[in-house]
Amino acid sequence: MKISLFFFLGIIFIASFVRFYQLDINPPGLYLDEVSIGTNAYDILTLGKDEHGKSFPIYFEAFGEYKLPVTIYLTSLSMALFGKTEFAIRFPSAFLGIATVALFFFFLRTILELDQKGFTKREKRLLPYIGVFLLAITPWHIQFSRGEFEANIALFLFLAAVYAFFRYLLTRQIIFVYLFTFCSLLTLYTYSTYRFLTPILVAGVLTYLLTLRKIAVSHACINFIVLFILAIPFLQFSFSDAGNIRVGQTAAFSEYKAENLQEKLVLYPLVFLKNYTSFFSPLFLFITGDGIGRHQVPGFGPLVRWELPFIIVGLYSLIKRKRTKLLIFVVLILFVAPLPAAIARPSPHTLRSLLLVLPWTILAALGIIALWNKKHARVLGGLLVFLFGLECLVYFHTYFVHYPKTNIPDWGSGYKQMVIDIEGYVKQGKKIYIEDSLVDAPIYFSFYSPTIPYKMVTNSFGSQVYEKGEIIWVRQNYGEKDKKEIIHSTHIPNVNHDVFSQFWAL
Amino acid sequence: MKTQIILVCLMITSVLFSLISFVHKCYSFHDILYLYKDKIPLEVEALLSNDLGVPLLLARLLHNKLLQISVDVYSILLHYFDPFFVSTVVGLLGLICFGLGWWYILGNFRRYGLISLPFLVSITYEIFFHRSLMSGHIYFLAFSYVLISLFGGWQFARFHQSIKVIICFLILFVISILWSYFLPSELYRFCIQR
Numbered sequence: 001m002k003i004s005l006f007f008f009l010g011i012i013f014i015a016s017f018v019r020f021y022q023l024d025i026n027p028p029g030l031y032l033d034e035v036s037i038g039t040n041a042y043d044i045l046t047l048g049k050d051e052h053g054k055s056f057p058i059y060f061e062a063f064g065e066y067k068l069p070v071t072i073y074l075t076s077l078s079m080a081l082f083g084k085t086e087f088a089i090r091f092p093s094a095f096l097g098i099a100t101v102a103l104f105f106f107f108l109r110t111i112l113e114l115d116q117k118g119f120t121k122r123e124k125r126l127l128p129y130i131g132v133f134l135l136a137i138t139p140w141h142i143q144f145s146r147g148e149f150e151a152n153i154a155l156f157l158f159l160a161a162v163y164a165f166f167r168y169l170l171t172r173q174i175i176f177v178y179l180f181t182f183c184s185l186l187t188l189y190t191y192s193t194y195r196f197l198t199p200i201l202v203a204g205v206l207t208y209l210l211t212l213r214k215i216a217v218s219h220a221c222i223n224f225i226v227l228f229i230l231a232i233p234f235l236q237f238s239f240s241d242a243g244n245i246r247v248g249q250t251a252a253f254s255e256y257k258a259e260n261l262q263e264k265l266v267l268y269p270l271v272f273l274k275n276y277t278s279f280f281s282p283l284f285l286f287i288t289g290d291g292i293g294r295h296q297v298p299g300f301g302p303l304v305r306w307e308l309p310f311i312i313v314g315l316y317s318l319i320k321r322k323r324t325k326l327l328i329f330v331v332l333i334l335f336v337a338p339l340p341a342a343i344a345r346p347s348p349h350t351l352r353s354l355l356l357v358l359p360w361t362i363l364a365a366l367g368i369i370a371l372w373n374k375k376h377a378r379v380l381g382g383l384l385v386f387l388f389g390l391e392c393l394v395y396f397h398t399y400f401v402h403y404p405k406t407n408i409p410d411w412g413s414g415y416k417q418m419v420i421d422i423e424g425y426v427k428q429g430k431k432i433y434i435e436d437s438l439v440d441a442p443i444y445f446s447f448y449s450p451t452i453p454y455k456m457v458t459n460s461f462g463s464q465v466y467e468k469g470e471i472i473w474v475r476q477n478y479g480e481k482d483k484k485e486i487i488h489s490t491h492i493p494n495v496n497h498d499v500f501s502q503f504w505a506l
Numbered sequence: 507m508k509t510q511i512i513l514v515c516l517m518i519t520s521v522l523f524s525l526i527s528f529v530h531k532c533y534s535f536h537d538i539l540y541l542y543k544d545k546i547p548l549e550v551e552a553l554l555s556n557d558l559g560v561p562l563l564l565a566r567l568l569h570n571k572l573l574q575i576s577v578d579v580y581s582i583l584l585h586y587f588d589p590f591f592v593s594t595v596v597g598l599l600g601l602i603c604f605g606l607g608w609w610y611i612l613g614n615f616r617r618y619g620l621i622s623l624p625f626l627v628s629i630t631y632e633i634f635f636h637r638s639l640m641s642g643h644i645y646f647l648a649f650s651y652v653l654i655s656l657f658g659g660w661q662f663a664r665f666h667q668s669i670k671v672i673i674c675f676l677i678l679f680v681i682s683i684l685w686s687y688f689l690p691s692e693l694y695r696f697c698i699q700r
Contacts, residue, residue: 270689273681277593282584305580316612390573397568402556 007129008105015101015136018396019094019145024087027147028404029413031294032440034148035447036062038089041075042447051446058189058233065245066237070157070190071150084447089148096156097145103156104358105132107163110170111326118324123369131365137392140302140350140357142399143295151354154191157183158201158355165205166325174219180205181223188234192247193352195238196340202227250344275347279338279356282308284348293410295350297398302350303360304395306388310367311360317370318363330359405494414500415444418474418490419452421503425472425488426452433457435475438501465506473504513663513675514656517599520682521652524597527686529648532697539585539696541633546574579633586629590692595648598682599675600655607658621657625650 030038040050040060050060060067074092082088108128112119119127135141144152161183168176184202187194206224209215237243252275258264278284286305289296296302318327333355341352371381408414418441422432432454434441445452462473477489477499488503537545550569557565585591593601611618628650632643663671693699 266684267688270681270685273685274689277589281589283581283588287581287584299577305577308584312612316609394568394573397560397564401560402553405556 004129008132011105011129011133011136012098012102014133015098018137018142019097022400023090023094023146024085026400026404027294027411028408029411029416030086030089030447031147031411032063032443033067034089035412035443036067037072037075037148038079038084039443039447040067040072041079041089042084044072045076045079059237059242065249066242068150068189068191070186071148071153074153075148090146093148093152094145096153097141100141100145100152100156100159101132101136103159103163104135104361105129107159107166108132108362110163110166111329114166114170115324115326118321118326123373126369127362127365130368131362134307134364135357135361138303138357138361139297139300139395139399140354143297143302144351144354147294149351149354150191151193151351154187154194155354155357157187157190158194158197159358161187161198161201162329169214172214174215177209177215177219177223181227185227185230188231193340193355195234197336197355200336247344252343252345252347255345272342275342275345276338278348279341279353281348285360290346290348290350292346292350293407297395297403298406299398300395302357303364304388304391306384306391307360307364309384310364310371310388312367313370314363314365314367317366326362330362333359408492408494412440412444414490414492415440416448418501419444419448421488421490422452422454422472422474423449425503429470430472431455431470433461433471433473435459435461435473437476438474441474462504462506469506471506473506475502475504477502509667509672510660510663512672514660516675516679517603517656517659520599520679521596521655523683524593524595524600524686525648525652527691528595528693528697529644531693531699532644533700534644534698535632535696536698539582539632541575541578541582546571546578549578550574582633583629585696586632591696592651593685594692594696595651596655598685599659599678600651600682602678603655603659603662604651605658606662607654607656610658610661611654618657621653625654 040062043049043051044056049055050057052061054061058069060069060072071092075089078091079085079088082091105128108131109124112124112127141152144155161180164176164179164183168174168180181202184198187198206220210217210220252271253264253268256267256271258267284290284301285303286301286308289301318324318330321327337355337359338348338353341347341349344352368381368385371377371384415438418438426432432452434454434456436456436458441454442456445454457473459475465471465473472487479499485504485506486502487505490500490503492498492500550571553569553574554565557569589601592604596604607621611622624646628643628647632647
């Protein structure tokens, strides 16, 4: 076996291990969107309808907004293979996460082949391996590969589209233009951020190909028309009220009060600029992340801290070279990727800006090579690589040992345990009443145990009950542990053994 | 030279606009901007508490005071480069020039490294000896930011003397003033205010 193939397979093995190991139990429990995707996917698989009874819909109604279809249909396929399990729900994202890592290798090789003068042979040989290794172990990409996040699936499709474009430039095989069109189209139906990014990509690519006469006008027209026709449902949806619900819910400007048009004209661009700047904050990238527990491991940012020196050196080394295609790609993605995320809140947001992981990884890989190329900087480079490796070890330890204990409230294992515990009481013939403070309970019931009869009630329910002896009232933790009515508690397996819900016998 | 002077004047005006507000309002920094040594053992203890079942040697290797200090110092250091902190001190135009300043300093450290000395001294003192410093430390820190910003702006103007650059700086100047005036100040995130 060639040594290069050995390295490549080794990296893919590492990527697969860190994405699949304990996938069903870590992150601890399915979070709300995952359960919603799982429920709809299972209904599609078994009944051909979504949870609201619509046959093979293009958009899935969930929690007052609409979900895009690609992830749900992919999850249906996964459920056909693995059954109605947590693993099946997370499999598409984890699998495409690994596919992204592999594709990133071929993408880097292609783009470097196109850059004939910018890089030495050695750099062209090393960069794809280092880049792909860094992506395989980057917290940002691992975090979103291990949960069913639409953004991660869209990232794969976007990279595939860009790869197809560069492959076409290299080989001039028209099949790659069609592949580009197909993948671009799928991104539109996968994650909302690409509503903004994909049109920019398609317009840019078509303009580039036509102005430099790298494609026949007929092929360009066919591609554009096909794309346009297949995007009609998307366009209809985007301009409908339903399509704009999520945009309205997360608009960044709603936080700021502007009295009149003049104020809006001044204030909104400033808010946008402020949000946009936040995506380049080293604090966000290396230390704090966006602060959402589902998006990061506590104490770690989306990128490894010791990647920063490599990124700085990589940026410097890339800019000092001639105008290369890699530089154009890195700069374009760096500046364009946060644009849609900057008009939403909260900002910065690691999920909406997941695409940024690619340019930062390329810069870090370039930085490692640049330091290695300078003999007097090798000791420093070696030390930084050691620190980087050490931090990765701490990260993986934290992810696999601490995270399942510390971040349960961000995920849904408490609800799952609650449903399992309730099943036992239902078998005893008890009536189940759930307090409405456990607001997400219905969606977890519909996934884990859809046949259980239950009723949602308010917190004053207990005082209204007259026929006692048959009822289990499931409440949040009220801390009244001495009360005789509390017959069972669902515990969270963290250090404090916290109570998630209490079962009151009435 | 004329372009340089125009650009530097714009920059000084913009920097002063933020700087006055910063040194006037900021009395001292929050904990996030200096190393609080007593906190380290507690942080290690908290991390170790989640390592039930992990071999003690491994747990100690991954969570110890030395590693925690390095992580904390690194995190605090990055706060001093946070765009919102820098823009609070020297404004938006100052922030861009601050970035340019570091670009030129790192590009030729032997020649320009000295310019970064006040900054390095200042943040080292802020991180490690903050509590023992007298009230003037804020002024010294602000001065070091201004120095790097002015250097960045000056160098940029030296190599890019054109009307386009002046227009760009002018636009940034206006945005910078509007930024300071309209957007809520980020000062509360970093400073104990007077």
